[in-house]
Amino acid sequence: MNDLYFDDVVEGFRFETGGRTITEADIVNFAGVSGDFHKLHMDAQYAERHTPHGERIAHGMLVVSITTGLIGRSDFMRAIETSTLGVKELRCAFKKPVFIGDTIRVSAEIIGRSESKAGNRGTIQMLRKVLNQHDETVVELSWFATLLKR
Template identity: 45%
Template sequence: MLNKPFEHFQIGESWISRGRTVTESDIVNFAGVSGDFFPLHTDSEYAKNTIFKQRIAHGLLVLSIGTGLLEMAPGTVAAFYGIEKLRFIKPVFIGDTIHLKLTVTDLKDKGNGTGVVTFQQEIIKQTGEIAVIAEYKFLMNKKERE
């Protein structure tokens, strides 16, 4: 989806990514990298006594995996511009397969050879449930730079 210049995006267009299964190794590695060893993610005995009844993936891990599902082309993406309205709606468990849905909701020409594309992002589980929702913004290069 992020493989074309700014002026080729249209409000309302959507894109769906391939799937990716979340593994125990993902959770353990993310805990190690982030330093977030909260027991809901890393302690199965603790997690059994929560509303989830099992360990869940870190919300930021799920968000990061979603980012990895984006198709980005060097030269078209100038920079990641930000996240707004981020919500973690449903838990993602070990073994869940998630995919990403992006829908263009806004286009702002920056007038400097770039423009900001705003997407409604949904990270969706194999059950069809939305796990994460956010507004993503990317600074995209134009085909012809000013």
């Protein structure tokens, strides 16, 4: 795929990423990096006895971070890399827990575009649905990025 700019991105464009399985090492490493050692993520006995999930769950922001990696390897994201000025906004909705051993992937769609007043750039909105191995939406993200025009 060639370099894409704001002018090239159309509403309705869709793509899906490959999958990635969440491991205990992912959770432990993320806790170390983030400092979030909540029992919900780190203590198997606590999670089993005191949560509705019955087992440890992945950090929501870990899932969002892995989503960024999955999406970042896509042809579309590589194609807009040259024209991307930055992420303007990110909205997250956590729908279902993600467990150790779950395999997640991302279904993405461009759902909005708006030109800047300056006229030399625009913002695209991408809806990213993070799906587990059962095709259940576990996280929904609205991602807004500013891209240069040609």
